[in-house]
Amino acid sequence: MKSLIKKFARSDFGVSLRNNFGVRPSPISTNIKFKFASISDAFLWRTDNDYKTTFKYTDILGLFYKIENSSVELLFYTKDNSFIKKIIVNQLNYSNELLINKDLLDGIEGYGTFYIFHRNDNNSKDDLVITNQCYVGFSYKGSLSSFAHGNTYVRFQSLDGKHNGSDMVKSSFSNNLYRIQNSFVNFTKSELFFVNPTSKKIYFSIGAAKHTLEENCSILIDISGKDDITIISRCMFLRPIIFNYKDDFLDVYHG
């Protein structure tokens, strides 16, 4: 009986009930349809204002499962979720690095998101679900990159690339409050980067300012001058990447 209740509580319907009635809410569900999957965050890239982005990722299949000849697929999108390009990397080391600049993105100066999915066609295991949380570094005006790690789960694909899905981050009927646990005093400028991790339009507010984001779209919001930030949204996991500046010095971290 106990295991049946547990199974129900972890099902999509069970998670939805828990989230809407506030009973052991689960902002992120890892219930996915297939057993051989690669899950990705929506990582931020920036090429605006003299920014360069460095992406560092692990060959998870090679390191943990000793699977040779696997590959990764990187998918790049604009802030409006328009597809830019796909890059496939076949030769993987245990740790790998990609420089994302205007040249890589066909001259685009701006910001947006990208995803990483691992690829392997031959699976002999019963269950193989991996996620590359990775590290993204931001170099401003040629400075040393400031790194932040991945933040959440946004999209997933089967390892053979034939199936995909999203909406691991959940929403509730009522609003959720997220107060950033750091002060913004003493910076010359501060920006918050948000991505909509769901396939539905989301609404959120920061103080009196109201914002909307369509499916998987992203936005950079200047919050300079504000000391304390509270985000209100029905989306249950809307945690920004924070950029704090003191003149030309930069610090990036997840909020």
Next chain:
Amino acid sequence: MDSTITIPRFQNSGLLKKENKVFQLEISNQTWKINSLTNVDLDRDFYTIDSSLIDNGNIFCLATEDEILRLEKDNYLKLLNLNNFTDTSPAFRANLQVSIKGGGFSSYQSEYPFRMVTSKGSILSPLSSLLNKEADENIIFFKNIYELPIQEEFGAFFVNLKTKKVLKKVKVVTNFLNEIRVENEFISPEVFLFTDKYIGIPIHCSMKNNHISLEHTHPPHEYILSQDRFKIVSMLKKEFSEIIN
């Protein structure tokens, strides 16, 4: 360099606990000594602890006065899980900001989960994921907090997984923020940091031209969501264990 720790007395859901205070703990005469930080700055629900109070051998905790007294029951011989205030999803953030005087600054999510305080084991962390060959200096700050008030030496190794060789061995200490300098020749995709007896959090630091970057690597089990994830990680750690032995 300067360090500042910012500890909120609220959860990220907004729940505020005004009774929460910051205490400093350090080892003295083989017991945990508690210092009440009565003069620490409190500004808009944030406690700010500056460099004058931060030392490689001390730690800070957020608790009420009643909760901290629970350490007395064990004669201050063991750390206890005093409350679950910081067990939140998304994770609680106590921010450590390290600044170079007249230069850059970098933040790191510096709380140490209590479940790690009661555990022994080994950690595995890739060197090239966060360190930078182009930097002037690369350092791993390796923080261990263990429940008993002991400062015991154990080994930290740079291991090349492909050649199965130990490239460097350093001694590190429990209940301390250890500093491990990383030479450029070790920043390579197949080289990992591995410890042999205690766990901890490796904080990777790079500095160049007065700029600084500080970030921790993920524990390996966070890469895998399959049910056998701990078994898979354990097999990989066994491989490293065999190399260092």
